[in-house]
Amino acid sequence: MINFLPQIYENELFYSVLARYRRMCGMVSKRALIEDLFGRHIFVSSIYFPQYIDSFVKCLPPTSELTAIEIIKNHTMFPFYTSFLSKEKTDFLFNIMQNGANGSKMTVEKYIGFSNSKVRKPNYLRYCPLCYKEDLEVLGESYWRTNHQIAGVHYCSKHHLLLKQSSVLSTGSGIDFICADEQVCDVELLKDDYPDNIKQLNLKYVHNAELLLETNFPRKELKYIIEFYIDRLREKGLASNNGNLYMKDVQERFLLNYPMEYLNLMQSDIDPDSPSNWLRLFVRNNNKNRTPLRHLLFLQFLGIRMDYLFQNKEVIGKKSVSIQHNPIFDIQERREKWLQLIEENPNANRSQLKEKGKGLHTWICKYDWDWYDRVTPKAALGREKAGTIDWYKRDEECLRLAKDAVESILHRKGKPVRVTPSSVRKILGFGSWFHNEKLVRTQQYLREAKEEIEDFRIRKIKRAIEDRIKQGEKLTVYKVQLHAGFGGNNQEVKNLIADVLEKEFNFPKC
Template sequence: MLNNFPTLYPDELFYSAIARYKQANAIDSKLGVERDIYGIERHHKVGKSVYFPQRLGTFIDRLPFYAKLSVDELIWGHTMFPFYTAFMTDVKTNTIFDAIKSGNQMSIENMVGIPMSKIKTPKFLRYCPCCYEEDLNKLGESYWRRLPQVPGVLYCPTHKVLYKNSAVDITTANLDYVCADSDVCNEALTNDENAATYKALDKIYVRNVQWLMQNRISLPPNYISSFYIDRLREMELTSYVGNIKMTEFLEAFQGHYPTNYLELMQSAVSIDERNSWPKLFIRNTAKNRSALRHLLMLQFLKVQLAKLFEIEPVIGKRQRKKSNRVPIYSSEERKEQWLMLLAEHPNANRKELSKINNGLFAWLRIHEREWFDKVTPKNIKTRNLKWNL
């Protein structure tokens, strides 16, 4: 039983609360604190991530009955989960939620696509020097917030000052639980020459990030790609059918943002480059696309986030007549539809599933047999008991 775990502050990372627990109870080893938190010994694997700790269900079970924290609240309110899953489908979001709750062989960073992403996460834990001072005065201590850790967030929305790197390098393999105190948060405020250029853009970005972190949202499969095409069509940046006028689109996108802002956002755009990221981003439906770039794209398209998540009917690409032979969906899209269907009918066997969507069932069995067999439950054969007796 874990009797004196501290109450989490608003937007505090769970990692930060563990660090405060470790310090308050003068526990000197990492292993000691993990034994308390998860009730485990050394040979058990714990996800030690700062962003996405695992086995949070086990932690919640160890709290006394009067602790009012739920696993749901912990994951949505105190890990980076809501930001990184915001543009994913229900199926994927739920899979990741369960992995954080119950533990998983794979790191959650891998599941949300961080190592493969062009958008690198900050190397150090970040903080606002003014929030830090205020915390000391009000609370007697400070803590690590989630917002400064989001890639692309530059300024504290309360104090309008640049976030600073602390001395806590979260890429170190053997990272300890470190509190936000004067040993590691000692960067002075600096004059910010670029403020005028970036502040307005950053303000919108931060507001959108906060919105994503406060709303429990997810998108239907394939929805956002069609949504993007519809908005681009309204801006006359696609043909009637929905083919993107690529050069015009890239020029408009580049013109919308100052070049050095895009560089800061790890998203510089070159019009000549064959594989310019907005080009791949708009076209590719299967790949994991970073939330940061979704937000840049939506800001360019002047879309309010709430509007996007109202999930109104979308058109996307229109089919040309006589093009019936071209497959409408890619393999990845079909797979995603199938996973949705499986999630909606968790108890159905193959026969029943084939009745629900025979076209999709048949297509996947022909074209993606190995994958299909892996994810689809087998028909349960009922044995004739007489033979066994």
């Protein structure tokens, strides 16, 4: 039984409430804390989508008026990430958060589609330095705000300042209950180098994201949302009357609206030449979940208010058009003309006959196909077989290309990539034939060039250290670990970084 609970602040993450409760109780054992809060030991794997909220409510004092509905809807990420899901899916996820997954390993994150999405949620809890400072002055303590943890939110809506990343992990199995205090937060402001148009675009996004978080909009089926988008594109002249999208024009307008720098910031960059970039797939009526971040980007591009999407009742989408074709010529007359064309061109194939009798060919194929197929000569010759592959010559060429690709990987700018046969093939843009064992020397080279995992880690660490030195940033094991993208809890990596700093950069070992 919980004898007391700290005052829950507006927009406070449920995780933050539990962290402050732990501090007030002085509990050291995480297991004891969980059993105290939920009446039994449960596995806590998510800050954003906690489960077994009903068990927590049952452990509250009898006089408490706090409900599971209030916690889930006002103090978790549930309202934001379910905004564009159907009512059925939303209710299903609400039940998981309220009662748990009943022994299933299915988490809310997996059901929503985080595991397959290229849009990742923040790995660390974030905060606004000015909000933090004001909290200390007014409340005597600070707390983790729900709206600061939304994917794509980079500015505080109240102070228009860049959010800072704390050292508190928000994902993974090592979740601990840590307060927003001087151990993990500070009042120093981040330098804002983003152009004003980037800032204004993100502040507009922040406004819409917070609206989703705060407003219980009626849920809509994905089919309705796609049809709504098609209707709005039609109004803008970016779709035909039948609802067929002018996708090239949509893409051009979208890229005019959003600078590529902003799309990179929002994990939604677009390759205009790729037929499968996310924007081209976004307005297709399939059954795959879309991240709310990209829904908001698309609505902002269309200039649509949030309430208009959810309160609107009628959509049209694509129209199916049925056209009845009736032949206006006499079939026998057309047949005679086609036979005459064949007779006048005895050595012509079908393609040549089509060229010579364009309108006639189209009419016959449309209204009298079976007859056309019987009387029209087919090509007499098949394609010549491709010549035999000279595998020795191909092996020699592939070996040269493989060596160039390895050099390219090792010296590429940006995030390091591990040297493996697959990464080499990907760089070259070749198909699975590149791994053919007939390419003897190439395959041997790929096996020898393959980078062991520890060697790759060392290369990532060295790159991170060199980057930080160039940028004049502080060198600590923890900072290098984060810069290299390893997260903060891997002791093996920490030891490796310490060794590299000592041996390669003459940095004293702690």
